[in-house]
Amino acid sequence: MKIDLSGKKAFVTGSSGGIGRAIAVALSHSGATVAVHYRGDEAGARETLAQMRPDDGHLMLQGDVSEKDAVAGWFRSLHDAWGGLDIFINNAGIDGEKQPLAESEVDAWEKVISVNLLGGYYGVRQALQMMLPADGGVILSVTSVHEKIPWAGQSAYCASKAGISLMTQSLALEISDQNVRVLCLAPGAIKTDINKDVWSDEEQLADLKEKIPMRRMGDVEEIANLAVAMVSEEVGSYMTGTTVFADGGMITYPSFAKGG
Ligand code: BGC
DSSP states (O other): OOOOOOOOOOOOEOOOSHHHHHHHHHHHHOOOOEEEEEESOOHHHHHHHOOOOOTTTTEESOTTTHHHHHHHHHHHHHHHHHSOSEEEEEEOOOOOOOOGGGOOHHHHHHIIIIIIIIHHHHHHHHHHHHHHHHOOOEEEEEEEEETTOOOOHHHHHHHHHHHHHHHHHHHHHHHGGGTTTEEEEEEEEEEEEEGGGHHHHHHHHHHHHHTTTTTTOHHHHHHHHHHHHHHSSHTTTTTEEEEEEESGGGGOOEEEESOO
């Protein structure tokens, strides 16, 4: 079976690097025309474009996902340029500083929620307003194993990812009879800049591998290829309102491998 996204229009937030870039690149090589989005890293976004299948229809959008007017503006641009949108990848996110909740800085906590949860909501809402009248589309949010796994010092991040997951399930109840599918993809520890502090430190990397039954970190392509499959009709046509985990087994309580 071959996945063919020819003619499909896709928008990937946070695609100037990491998982977002890999998804944009994979979508384009499966035939889609893609809008790359970045906040500050224009050079990164240009590199994503350079890695994509050449297509005059590709676009580049800039701004902050936590600013709802900016988000609305991007969707107007997509509408003007393409006339519609088939695939929305809600990917942009931050993990924020580690801080125990009791001593957390309110601004820092709010920032993570603004970007990951509110920013995701703004994008998904706008995407729906284009897709529902057109009677078709797929929305995939990149969450994390931390939509399920608690993480000390990262309560805002966990709350934001769990929020997107349950938002998606609730949304599925509202619209699943209208040809728009809504999904979450939950990566585990994928080697990107977001966790460079961990994988570049021998001790921390060894500790991380203890938490992964497959005993290795994932690659961005392993997430990107799965995202392409999930949004495609060839693989994903009967999937909605669910999360697929790609985490080397991280959500299986690895500490129970021994004892108990
Ligand atoms: C985080 C990474 C972390 C992984 C597994 C991801 O959501 O962004 O920093 O390595 O979860 O804990």
